[in-house]
Amino acid sequence: MVARNNPILANKEDANFREALKLFDSKQYKKALKLVEANIKKNSSHAESLALKGVLNHHLGHKAEAKQFITKAVSKEPGNYLVDHLAGIYFRTIDDYPEAAKWLKASIDNGSPNRAILRDLALLQSQIRDYKNLRDTRQAYLEFQPGYRANWTATAIAQHLNKDYNAAVNTLTKIEDIIKPHLTEADVYEQSECCLYKNYIVNEAGNYTKALELLEKDEKEITDRLSFLEYKAKYLVLLGQNEEASLIYRQLLQRNPDNVDYYTLLETALGTSSKPFEYRLKLYEKLARFYPRSDPPKFIPLTFLPSDHPSFEQKAKEYVESQLKRGVPSTFVNIKPLYKNIEKLKVIEKIVLEFFKLQAPSLNPTITVWSKYFLAQHYLYLNDLVTANDYIDSALDHSPTLVELYIVKARIIKHFGDYEKASQIMNEARELDLQDRFINSKTTKYLLRANKVNEAIDCISLFTKLDDDAVNGCKDLHLMQVNWVLIESAEAYTRIYHEYEKQLKDLSPEDPSEEALAAEQELKENIDIFKGLALKRYHAVIDNFKIFFDDQFDFHSYCMRRATPRDYIETLKWEDKLHSTPIYVRTIKGLSSVYWEIYEQQQKQKELDASNEDKESSPS
Structure with missing residues (x-):
């Protein structure tokens, strides 16, 4: 001051x-x-x-x-x-x-x-997305404090957010020219990030030729080789230099052969996406020989080959059987995207059933249990719950200590509509491995779906930090912002008070006994208690999202000092979509429904009071 x-x-x-x-x-x-x-x-x-x-x-x-x-x-x-x-x-x-x-x-x-007020003003303008005034504020502060690179970067970001791409690039270029002769080893990372950010801006402006030229010019100064290669390959494709781009995508595949996007982009560069299936299949067979331990080159052909193509069944058989033989628990999850095509689903069902019958005489325990596990999930997907249940029961008889089997069993029972029994089965799975946080969380969720809120909180509390005077980990769940527990408990409380409302409605209004009046009063109290708890949990989730929004304030200055402008821009984009995330939308819907019920009840009560007043005021 x-x-x-x-x-x-x-x-x-x-x-x-x-x-x-x-x-x-x-x-x-x-x-x-x-x-x-x-x-x-x-x-x-x-x-x-x-x-x-x-x-x-x-x-x-x-x-x-x-x-x-x-x-x-x-x-x-x-x-x-x-x-x-x-x-x-x-x-x-x-x-x-x-x-x-x-x-x-x-x-x-x-x-x-x-003039230091300008810095604080810029942070606030970034927070409220007042980009027009932010540009002027950052420029004014830069003129006041031109000796810090962070101020130049911040000014360029403000210009970028206003879509003034040329000005942003000029600002970054100007400070680079000034400090290049004086760079030390400690400045290498910052220089690299600022070069990539400058390239990011030129790319967003749509000038891919210039972006490629700048990238190649700054190659020696860019230490992030992955970003360099990804940017370069992208520009080459956009400029029609597909052969050069394909070579870079092959380099990227050598770095990470499990990245599905690289395969798709390689096809774009090679132009194979529109070619016959046989041509594409040969490409992936060759890639599979280069990367025999990678999953994508084996799976991707199954996505584009038609179900009636001679190679589809063969490739699907090789893919599924190899995973079942190795006992891969995620086999069904891996193959599930193909189930959108009903014909492919039938082919896969046939493959697994035949494989299971052929392997049955060998009594290989690994193949037996994981095949039954796959078939249980398969029939659950088809909503054939009886068959799914038979397969999972058979698998449990075979391997009664395998946690994954209990999880699928609980899911099947849940689809039958018996949430109580499903939560009990999931708890059995949890007791098989008390140190597994995942199964503990799954059990908590199932207990909440069964409206056993207190048991669920006790269960999740096994993995929370308990204060000396804490009854359970509820306080820690709020501090750690465990939104899924908060919203599941809010929905459980909502179901509980709805059940009490139903019981209240079923009470006979003609019974004047003290017991009936006491029961009615108790039900009303329970409704108020659980409705209040539901509202409290819903509001806790909304408060957490407000904290998410407020927490970004510190990053408006931090990202300038730490030279992470690209990540900062992506953070702003994420924050702008913060309130469209599924869990927030779900919270708003649940909260709105409770408030709407309260409003309707108040309106009914007003009408009833008005009707009673009319009766009292009318002459007898």
């Missing part, structure tokens, strides 16, 4: 205020408060003291009183840059980003000599 310039013969209030500002900066809030209170006692209209008192009250925990002093101060002297700055600090502290940005900008516009 910078105090305004004062005349030599300043009054005592201004001297006290300047001293209070120094104490505030050194976090001596109580001493600062005494000084400003002395000022206000002598001059109740001293706006600067009123504003500072509001900020101090907030820091000292008197949050209810803080805002009124800020409001009073800005109403008295809205053109005082110190008052505006203090108001900005207050609103930033309470996470009211638009108001904070408004008052910090007012402080600058009203002549504040403190």
